[in-house]
Amino acid sequence: MKQRFRDIKWIIDNNVWLTATWLVSSLPGKFGYKLRELWWRKNLKSCGSNPVFGLLSRIQNPDKCELGQNVTIMYDSYLNASGGLIIGNNVKIGNRAKIWTDNHLFTDPDKPFMLQGFEYKSVAIGDNTEIGSCSFIKAGITIGAGCKLLPGSILYKSIPDNCIVAGNPAVIIARAGK
């Protein structure tokens, strides 16, 4: 009985939190930016100074997400932090970029994958990195400092420092600063 009451309370709390997050994230204008900053500073694990959260930017499991200083997260980008997400200083995340930190498990191909659970892998992004719009970062990837991901790049492998990356699957096309 007590367990059931706790479950119902958790569902109601979760729904209220999600609705509040949706309302905060879809508020336009200067006031919306200010409110999002306050809201995510309260909910994130750690957050540096001067973050910018764009319209409709979404963070799942924010209690496992760590942001550095001067991080910019732009319109409609989605950060899934369920496996741990560490973002360095001066990072820019473009419009509609997606960062994933969990994978479905496919150990038994004939069983529905929804009943097989998840595997969680953390993602780390170095300082001064720019992530282009519509790019996609898979679980378990580390990106070095000073990298540029051109728009639409889909990243399957980890990349070292000071690289320029593009394509599907993403490859290193140049080295910055050389």
Add this chain to the structure above:
Amino acid sequence: MGEEINGIVSWLLRNLPGNTGTFLRYIAYKGKLKSCGKKVIFATNMHIKHPKNLVLGSNVIFGWDVVIDAENGVSIGDWSGIAHGCVVLSKRMYTPDDQKEKKESVTVGNNVWVGANCILDAGITIGNNAIISAGSVVKADVPDYGIAAGNPARVVSWNKKSSESKS
């Protein structure tokens, strides 16, 4: 005035998060589709064009921002999942004259996982137990147990245990 109220209600219905939103969307969308199984999860901000031609199995999961254009028929099997930001098209923008008779409907089998930001082009069939990797653009058929990736999507490996994969 009625049109504005209708628009606000549909906007609220489309964007309401959490279990309440999923429940309300299931009730609202179920009657509009051609057929819809049990326990289908519709996430927020989903757009369905021509819902009368869409066939859904049971236990289907949709992610956020999924767009489905079902003008020439789309069917999705049981236990399949379509992740965030996918686009399913069933009408070609341009067809050469010799390919006018080709079918344009999309069929997705059972237990298929379509990763995020995928595009499923018109006229394709995805077999049972297949996996489509994130960000791929599917323009050709994917066989049973295939794992497809890239643009255009090619089968890169097989969703089988290592002893069976040679067959």
